[in-house]
Amino acid sequence: MNQLFKMAFRNLGRNRRRTLLSALAVSLGMALLLLIAGVLHGEMDGAMKNTILLSSGDLQVRNAAYNEEKMSLDWKDLIASPDAVVEQIKALPQVTAATPRLLASGILTLGENSRGVQVIGIDPASAANQVFRQGILSGEFLTADDRDGILIGKPLADKFHLNTGDQVSLLVNTSNGDTDEQLFTVRGVYSTNTSSYDENTVFMPLAKAQVITGAQDHASLIFVLLQNKEQADGVAAAIQSPGFQVLTWSKMNEIIVQTEQFANSFMVLFYLIVLGITATVVTNTLVMAVFERTREIGVLTAIGMKARQVLAQFMTEAGLIATGGVVGGLILGLIVVGIFNHYGFYVGNYGLSGMLISDRIYANLQTSDATRLVIITYAITLLASLYPAIMASRLEPVEALHAQ
Amino acid sequence: MEVTKVINATRDFKVGEVETHALRGVNLSVENGEFTALVGPSGSGKTTLLQLIGLLDQPTTGNVLINGKDVTNLNRNQRADLRRGSIGFIFQFFALIPTLTAYENVEMPLLLNGMKAPERKARADEMLAAVGLTDRADHRPDQLSGGQQQRVSVARALAIRPSLILADEPTANLDTENGKQVMELMQRLNQETGTTFVFATHDPRVIKFANRVVTLRDGLIVENGNGKA
Numbered sequence: 001m002n003q004l005f006k007m008a009f010r011n012l013g014r015n016r017r018r019t020l021l022s023a024l025a026v027s028l029g030m031a032l033l034l035l036i037a038g039v040l041h042g043e044m045d046g047a048m049k050n051t052i053l054l055s056s057g058d059l060q061v062r063n064a065a066y067n068e069e070k071m072s073l074d075w076k077d078l079i080a081s082p083d084a085v086v087e088q089i090k091a092l093p094q095v096t097a098a099t100p101r102l103l104a105s106g107i108l109t110l111g112e113n114s115r116g117v118q119v120i121g122i123d124p125a126s127a128a129n130q131v132f133r134q135g136i137l138s139g140e141f142l143t144a145d146d147r148d149g150i151l152i153g154k155p156l157a158d159k160f161h162l163n164t165g166d167q168v169s170l171l172v173n174t175s176n177g178d179t180d181e182q183l184f185t186v187r188g189v190y191s192t193n194t195s196s197y198d199e200n201t202v203f204m205p206l207a208k209a210q211v212i213t214g215a216q217d218h219a220s221l222i223f224v225l226l227q228n229k230e231q232a233d234g235v236a237a238a239i240q241s242p243g244f245q246v247l248t249w250s251k252m253n254e255i256i257v258q259t260e261q262f263a264n265s266f267m268v269l270f271y272l273i274v275l276g277i278t279a280t281v282v283t284n285t286l287v288m289a290v291f292e293r294t295r296e297i298g299v300l301t302a303i304g305m306k307a308r309q310v311l312a313q314f315m316t317e318a319g320l321i322a323t324g325g326v327v328g329g330l331i332l333g334l335i336v337v338g339i340f341n342h343y344g345f346y347v348g349n350y351g352l353s354g355m356l357i358s359d360r361i362y363a364n365l366q367t368s369d370a371t372r373l374v375i376i377t378y379a380i381t382l383l384a385s386l387y388p389a390i391m392a393s394r395l396e397p398v399e400a401l402h403a404q
Numbered sequence: 405m406e407v408t409k410v411i412n413a414t415r416d417f418k419v420g421e422v423e424t425h426a427l428r429g430v431n432l433s434v435e436n437g438e439f440t441a442l443v444g445p446s447g448s449g450k451t452t453l454l455q456l457i458g459l460l461d462q463p464t465t466g467n468v469l470i471n472g473k474d475v476t477n478l479n480r481n482q483r484a485d486l487r488r489g490s491i492g493f494i495f496q497f498f499a500l501i502p503t504l505t506a507y508e509n510v511e512m513p514l515l516l517n518g519m520k521a522p523e524r525k526a527r528a529d530e531m532l533a534a535v536g537l538t539d540r541a542d543h544r545p546d547q548l549s550g551g552q553q554q555r556v557s558v559a560r561a562l563a564i565r566p567s568l569i570l571a572d573e574p575t576a577n578l579d580t581e582n583g584k585q586v587m588e589l590m591q592r593l594n595q596e597t598g599t600t601f602v603f604a605t606h607d608p609r610v611i612k613f614a615n616r617v618v619t620l621r622d623g624l625i626v627e628n629g630n631g632k633a
Contacts, residue, residue, distance in 0.1 A: 003515055010503035299499040302460055303560070304488020304516045306481055398461040401495070 008316040011289070019321065022285040026325025027332055029278035030377045033271055034333030034370060038363035039340065040267060044260040045364055048253060050356045052225075053131050054197055056252040058232050059224035061085060062245050066220065071103050071118075073175040078102075078218035079244070086222055089239055094231045099126035100219035102209045106172040108152075108202065110160045117156070117202045119172050121209025121219075128223055132190050132203060139164030139188030146205050149187030153198025157189045164188060170202065175214040182212060194356050195348065256355050271376060278377075279384030282321055286314060286388035290395075297392055298400025311393040318385030322378050330374065337365045406472065407568045407600045408457050409433045413466030415452050415623075426452040428623040429466070434602055436567070439594045440629070441614035442604040448620040450604035451572055457602065458491055458570045459483040471567060488516050492561030494571035494590075494603075498553040500545040506556045507532065507541040513564045531559035535589060551582030558589055562599065571603035575610050587613045 012019040052058060062068075065077045072078075079085060082100035089098040102121035107114055122129050124142040132151065133141045142149055150170065152162065162168060164186055171181040184204070192198055210216055226235060232248040240246050250257060290297070297310060340363035347361055415427040427449045434440055434457075442450045455461040456468050459475060467476045475486060492513075493499075500509045510528040519527070532538050535555040545553050554574060561569045571590070575583030591613050594601050603610070611617055619627035 007501075007503065014503065295497070295499070296501060299493075299495065299501070300512075301484065302458070302487065302493050303513045304484050306484050309516070398455050401460070401499075 004312060004316050005320075007313060008320055011293075011313075012317055012320055015289075018285055018288070022282050022321050023324040023328060025278045025281040026322060026377060026381055027328035029274045030326060030329025030373060031333035031336060033274055033373050033377075034329070034365060035336050035340065035363065036270065037267065037369040037373065038337040038365035039361060040263055041366055041369060042341070042344075042362045042364035043357065044256065044263065046361060047355050047357045048249075048256050048260075050192075050194055050358055051253055051256060052229065052249050054192055054194065054356055056247075056249055057128070057223040058226040058229045058249050059236055059239075060247045060252065061089065061222040061224065061239065062220070062247065064243050064245050066245070071105050071173075071220070073102075073104055073173055073213050073215055073220075075175055075215070075218055078215060078220060079222065081217050082219040082222055085244075089222065089224055092235060092238065094226050094228070094235050095224060096227055097126060097128035097223075097225040099123045099128045099223050100206060101221055101223050102206055102213065102215055102218070103220040104172045104209065104213050106170050106202065108156070108160070109169040109171065110162065113160055115156070115159070117170075117200055119170070119202050119204065119209065121206040121213075122203055123206050128225055131192060135190040135192050136188045137191050139186065141188055142203060142205050144205050144207060146187060147208055148183070148185050149204065150184040151188045151190050151203040152186055153195075153201055154189055154191045155195050155199035156202070157186070159199070162186050162189075172212055174212070175216075175218075180212050180214075193359050195359050197356050253355075259355065271373070275377060275380040278325070279380050282318065282381050283384045283387055285321070286318060286385055287391070289317070290314070290388050290392045293392075294395060294400050294403035297395050298397050298403065301395070301397040302401060307393040310395075311389045314389035314392050315382065315385055318382055318389065321385075322381035325381065326374055326377050329377065330370070333370075334365075337363045341365075405436045406433050406469070407436050407438075408471075408602075409469040410453070410456060410463075411467040411469070413453075413456055413463040413468065415449075415456065415461065416464045425623055427456070427463070430620075430623070430625055432457075432618060432625060432628070434568075434600060436600055437594070437598045438600050438602070438616055439591060439614055440600075440602045440616045440618060441611050442602065442618050442620060443606055443611055444620035445606060447622075449623040450606075450620055452623075453620065454570050454572050454602065454604050457568075458493060459487050488513065489564065490567050492564060492566040492569040492599075494554070494557045494561050494569065494574045496573035496576045498545070498550065498557055498577070500553055500556055500560075502545050505542050505544055506537055506548065506552075506559075509545070509556055510559045510563050513560060517564055527563055528559075531563045532556075534562065534593065535559045549582070550578050551585055554578060554582070554586050555589060558586065558593070562593060562597070565597075566599065568600045568602065571601065573605055573607075574603055575605070575607060580609070583607070583610065 063077050063079050086098045086100055089095055104119045106117050106119040108117050124144055137154055166186045167183050170184050171179050174180050229249055236246045236248050344360040344362040348359055410430055410432040413427055413430045417424045417426055444450050456463055467474055507528055510531050511524055514524045514527055532541050535558055537555055575586055587610055590601055616629035618625055618629050
């Protein structure tokens with residue numbers, strides 16, 4: 001066994017540049033795949049966390065008749081006196097925050113500029129809205145008794161050239177099917193670093209939202225955050241009651257789950273393409289080695305080396321290339337993933353419907369992905385070496401000895 | 405006792421539409437301890453006959469016996485096993501493994517035979533000493549002269565203590581002095597160890613070392629020296 005490795009090592013050393021290039025091809029391919037796997041997981045994981053935190057929550061409680069698409073403000077579709085339900089939910093140990101929200105569609109107008117927005121009435125004191133409080137760039141956060149203040153996102157402020165203290169007209173739908181319009185003061189400008197959300201969402205205190213929409217003591221939904229999102233099914237079952245619908249994050253964000261599943265399937269195809277290219281390099285290297293060493297193989301078989309031993313010789317060489325390539329790829333990949341994990345990279349306003357992606361994506365490589373890639377890279381490299389190894393092992397000694 | 409016997413062997417090669425009859429019905433018997441030269445012009449069939457005897461190739465028709473056993477129809481692995489245990493080879497082009505030292509080249513057939521390390525070392529050292537290259541044990545082939553490389557080949561062929569050593573034009577790539585040294589070495593080892601040598605050559609200076617000369621022409625043995633046809 002030692003002799004096998006010694007010979008393999010020395011054989012690879014005959015043409016160091018070629019060997020290094022082959023291992024480098026494996027390394028680069030693997031590093032690229034590690035980066036892509038990290039970015040993909042980072043993007044999907046980030047999108048899910050972002051969407052839960054900003055939009056869906058881990059759980060939502062709605063009136064059984066509520067239709068999210070219509071954003072209905074009809075009392076029969078809303079939760080009446082939501083505070084009592086909120087208190088019940090808060091009493092559960094898994095719940096970290098529960099707060100009522102009222103959702104309405106509106107149009108923000110300033111001079112000749114107007115834009116359709118989603119108006120969300122929130123309880124400013126709730127921990128669930130901490131993400132918006134922390135995102136205040138200028139001005140101040142809302143207070144519960146603010147009667148004409150709103151928060152707008154930075155992209156919207158930039159578009160309308162609005163600053164804190166400026167006034168803007170906001171028209172909203174009301175419960176009776178009409179609209180109401182009022183001048184509001186920009187109390188603060190916020191950013192969640194998710195342009196697709198920030199440019200479309202306007203916040204006001206829940207009480208004011210209930211007044212302007214005519215919803216009175218009603219809320220569209222109760223937004224719930226849990227200690228761990230995996231607790232959602234259990235909590236949902238516990239708070240299920242007639243007249244309400246309780247939705248979990250996985251149900252509300254099916255598009256993200258499906259997109260991730262699709263992306264993972266696509267990644268397998270991408271793995272095969274990239275590793276197919278690196279495998280071709282390794283195959284080519286070993287085929288050239290077989291041609292160069294044909295007479296030598298003839299000598300070895302003449303003095304009694306069996307076909308399987310010739311095969312083992314070339315597979316050992318391939319194994320060494322694969323090991324070097326995988327170790328190099330792992331080091332290079334982890335460095336690159338580390339850089340993108342720390343700094344991320346800017347993608348800008350890239351939100352898809354139902355999927356809130358941050359303006360900056362951070363790579364997040366999972367151990368399972370890295371392990372899987374190591375195994376796949378190793379296996380494909382060895383598989384690619386089978387052809388030249390078999391070719392060498394099938395050489396007839398008498399023909400091999402006469403090779404030039 | 406016959407180390408090898410070839411009975412009415414033919415060997416045909418077909419390249420495209422052209423068929424070549426390298427051997428046309430050869431009968432040859434080599435006794436234990438012989439130092440036999442196969443001679444003849446290029447294309448006479450010397451190398452082909454050596455390859456049949458060495459189980460590197462199989463006859464188109466006829467039979468080959470090694471130590472009395474018919475080995476004509478052995479499969480590839482069985483032939484490899486037999487070569488590994490009882491036949492040594494010396495090639496015209498030295499045929500050392502370039503990445504291995506002289507010692508490791510001699511050690512290689514012993515490794516393939518599964519010999520244990522201490523015994524292997526003793527045998528390889530002994531063989532290198534027998535060919536006068538103890539001080540070159542750690543040198544790679546490219547650090548040795550042509551004559552030294554061929555002596556390493558002889559040591560490698562002898563290492564397994566085979567009953568038969570086959571040498572194909574062993575001095576063809578050597579100058580006169582080195583060629584002579586290699587032949588003297590082979591002759592000495594034949595006399596000291598009793599190992600049978602069969603070598604192909606067309607060099608008259610080499611032929612004179614042989615105890616028996618078998619002459620081939622156009623795939624037939626035309627003169628069978630003092631052995632049995």
